[in-house]
Structure formats: C-alpha cells, structure tokens
Amino acid sequence: MPVLLKIRQNFRLRTARGLFLCVLCAALMGALTAGASGPVHAMAEEEIILQSNADGSVTADLFAMDTYMSLKAYGKNAKEALRAGAEEIRRLDRLLSTGREDSEISVLNKDGAAVLSEDVFGLFGRALEIGEETGGIFNVTIYPVMKLWGFPEKDYRVPSEEELSAALALADPGSVETDQNTRRVQFLKEGMAADLGGIAKGYTGARVTEIFREHGVDSGLVSLGGNVQALGTKPGGKKWKVAIQDPEGGTDYLGVLEVADEAVITSGAYERYFEENGVRYHHIIDPADGYPADSGVVSSTIVSSDGTLADALSTSLYIMGTEKAEEFWRECGGTFDYVLEAEDGTLYVTEGIADRFESTRKRVTVRKDG
Ligand code: ADP
Ligand code: MG
Numbered sequence: 001m002p003v004l005l006k007i008r009q010n011f012r013l014r015t016a017r018g019l020f021l022c023v024l025c026a027a028l029m030g031a032l033t034a035g036a037s038g039p040v041h042a043m044a045e046e047e048i049i050l051q052s053n054a055d056g057s058v059t060a061d062l063f064a065m066d067t068y069m070s071l072k073a074y075g076k077n078a079k080e081a082l083r084a085g086a087e088e089i090r091r092l093d094r095l096l097s098t099g100r101e102d103s104e105i106s107v108l109n110k111d112g113a114a115v116l117s118e119d120v121f122g123l124f125g126r127a128l129e130i131g132e133e134t135g136g137i138f139n140v141t142i143y144p145v146m147k148l149w150g151f152p153e154k155d156y157r158v159p160s161e162e163e164l165s166a167a168l169a170l171a172d173p174g175s176v177e178t179d180q181n182t183r184r185v186q187f188l189k190e191g192m193a194a195d196l197g198g199i200a201k202g203y204t205g206a207r208v209t210e211i212f213r214e215h216g217v218d219s220g221l222v223s224l225g226g227n228v229q230a231l232g233t234k235p236g237g238k239k240w241k242v243a244i245q246d247p248e249g250g251t252d253y254l255g256v257l258e259v260a261d262e263a264v265i266t267s268g269a270y271e272r273y274f275e276e277n278g279v280r281y282h283h284i285i286d287p288a289d290g291y292p293a294d295s296g297v298v299s300s301t302i303v304s305s306d307g308t309l310a311d312a313l314s315t316s317l318y319i320m321g322t323e324k325a326e327e328f329w330r331e332c333g334g335t336f337d338y339v340l341e342a343e344d345g346t347l348y349v350t351e352g353i354a355d356r357f358e359s360t361r362k363r364v365t366v367r368k369d370g
Contacts, residue, residue, distance in 0.1 A: 065089070065204070066099070074235050077217055081215035081217040088204070114184070148164065169189075170189055175189045198311065203308040206308055230242070247268040262304060263303070264310070267300045297342060298342070298343055300314050300340050302314045303337045325348075
C-alpha cells in the first residue's frame with residue numbers, strides 16, 4: 001500500500017475529505033501520465049497531497065493557477081523537491097495571477113506602471129519577444145479584450161464591434177515601455193492591461209523542473225492542468241509517455257508522445273468557453289479582430305525543451321492555423337515541434353517528433369524541405 005502523507009497548511013482535513021483526496025491522487029496520477037487535465041473535485045486552495053508510490057516515486061497534487069496540478073519525482077530527495085516545487089508554484093501564482101488583486105500583474109494593470117520582480121519582468125519581456133517573433137499573434141496586452149468577453153470574471157457576453165475595436169486599440173504591445181535597469185514597466189495608453197495566462201504555466205513547469213534538479217532529482221514529471229514538463233527520463237532511461245488529449249473530450253487521445261527533458265503543452269478551445277445562440281466562444285483570442293481564433297485548428301500541442309516557449313507557441317499556433325504554423329516552424333529552425341489537429345481530424349506532425357508520436361489518426365508529416 002502506498003503511504004499517504006498530507007501536508008496541512010491553513011486547513012483541517014476531515015477524514016471523509018482525506019479519503020476523497022486519496023481517490024483524487026490516484027485519478028490525477030492516471031491523468032498525469034496520460035497528459036490530461038480536468039476537474040476531479042473541489043480541492044481547497046492551500047492543500048498539497050504527498051504520496052509515496054510502489055514504483056519508488058513520490059507524487060504531489062495541488063490546485064493552483066485555476067487548475068489541478070500533479071508533480072512526480074524519483075530519488076532520495078523527492079519529497080523535499082516536491083515540497084519546494086509546490087511552493088514555487090504558489091509563489092508564481094501569487095505574482096502572476098490576474099485573478100489576485102495584489103499580484104504584480106494586477107498592480108501593473110491597475111496603476112498602468114510598476115516595478116516588477118526579476119521573475120515577472122523576465123517573463124513579461126519573454127512574452128513581448130515571442131509577440132514580435134509571431135508577428136503580433138502572441139499578445140501579452142490582450143487583457144482588455146479578454147475582459148470584454150467576460151473571461152476573467154466568468155461573466156460572459158458577446159461584445160459589439162465598437163467595443164471590440166476600442167479594446168483592440170489598447171491591446172498594443174508597441175505601447176509598452178520597459179526599463180531593464182530598474183525593471184519598470186509602463187503602459188503608454190490609459191486602460192491597457194497585461195495577461196500572462198498564455199505563457200505562465202509553461203514557465204512555471206520549467207521552474208519546477210529546475211528546482212527538482214537543484215534538489216538532486218534527475219527524473220520527474222510535472223503536469224500543470226495537462227501542460228506537461230518532463231525532467232530527464234524515467235528511472236532506467238526509458239522516455240516518458242505523454243498522451244495528447246482529444247479536444248472532443250472523453251477518454252480518447254489524439255496519440256502518445258515519447259519525451260525526455262521536454263515540455264508538451266496543448267491549447268484547445270475545449271478548456272474555457274461559453275455558448276450563446278448555439279455559437280461557441282472560447283478564450284484564445286485572435287488579435288487581428290478580437291474574436292476567438294477560428295483558424296481551423298482545434299488542438300495545438302508544442303513539444304520543446306523550452307517550456308515557456310512551448311506554452312506561448314501552443315496559444316500562437318492555435319491562432320495561426322496549419323499553413324501559417326508550418327511556415328513559422330520552418331523559420332524557427334528546430335526550436336520546437338508540434339502536433340496540430342485540424343477541423344477534419346487530420347493531425348499535422350513535424351518531422352522532429354514524427355517517429356516518437358504514436359497515433360491511429362489520419363496524419364501528415366510536416367517536413368523542413370516541404
Ligand atoms: P490554457 O492556459 O487554458 O492552457 P493557453 O495556454 O492557450 O491555454 O492560454 C490561453 C490564455 O492565454 C487565455 O486565457 C488568455 O489569458 C491568454 N490569451 C488569449 N489570447 C491570447 C493571445 N492572442 N496572446 C497571448 N495570450 C492570449
Ligand atoms: Mg499557451
């Protein structure tokens with residue numbers, strides 16, 4: 001029997017709830033190796049469940065950044081590494097969340113200027129850079145548009161064209177001033193606001209694996225709401241198997257990837273959306289018109305050793321569509337690979353991962369030389 005350890009922070013855990021959480025652990029670890037996410041039950045905010053498993057691994061489950069997370073580590077320092085990794089997640093959540101009034105991002109959004117900590121300034125700068133590289137498709141100042149659609153407050157509505165064009169004028173990364181020396185960020189237009197939601201979990205996953213390494217752990221797997229970052233290989237040297245969720249839901253998968261020291265990050269319209277008059281409106285916004293992206297891609301997965309990049313690009317390639325994505329991938333020259341699912345169910349898989357992605361679906365291999 002696995003040993004169950006519970007770390008209590010601000011809560012007293014009732015027995016019934018403890019039992020429920022045991023079940024949750026098992027469910028989450030199933031989801032982790034499968035790369036899937038999804039609410040299992042309402043987990044209290046400060047809870048972290050640590051569990052030692054029969055295969056020598058230790059796992060930690062927690063709820064943060066609005067999603068269920070599961071961390072797994074092997075080796076003699078696994079527990080300390082997991083505790084430190086979970087703490088890092090909480091720390092970054094407090095700094096980055098637009099949903100917390102006192103986060104650095106919320107203070108920047110409220111005041112229109114702020115001196116940021118090293119992490120936040122660095123990530124913000126990276127988001128701006130990727131914005132330039134994607135020709136403005138990744139847009140860290142998209143928040144006024146997100147608010148208009150009601151995504152942050154879950155108070156959804158379809159905005160008018162006038163409202164959208166006013167909000168889009170504020171979604172302007174060219175009107176952000178940054179100072180490397182003081183780490184000060186300033187918006188040049190009244191009403192501008194930033195949102196790191198498209199990149200934060202990828203960065204967090206990368207930080208957690210760094211912390212694992214600092215604790216002497218060289219084999220682990222981090223799943224932040226289905227965004228997976230692998231550290232090393234499984235003990236014994238075999239690659240991790242990570243399944244890509246089917247956007248149609250259910251227990252089906254698009255396929256299974258073999259990875260080592262890489263992030264596998266998926267964006268899809270199925271994660272956050274609302275419906276009005278039979279139309280589905282989701283949370284990935286095309287900055288060209290302010291509407292939810294409608295590029296013909298229904299699921300976008302990026303594989304890269306750079307988790308931050310993988311997250312930002314999963315969002316970006318979802319907006320680009322298959323043709324633009326292919327062009328962009330060739331320009332980027334080997335920094336990432338992808339699996340894109342098109343509306344008709346065809347999978348587009350780049351050649352860097354083609355021989356380690358198993359799938360029964362119809363697929364096309366995307367090659368460098370076209
Ligand atoms: P998830 O965080 O649900 O896994 P994504 O990584 O694709 O999904 O990020 C979607 C989030 O990114 C949105 O909730 C919003 O915060 C932000 N976002 C939406 N559109 C854009 C965009 N064009 N550029 C940058 N960030 C965006
Ligand atoms: Mg993303």
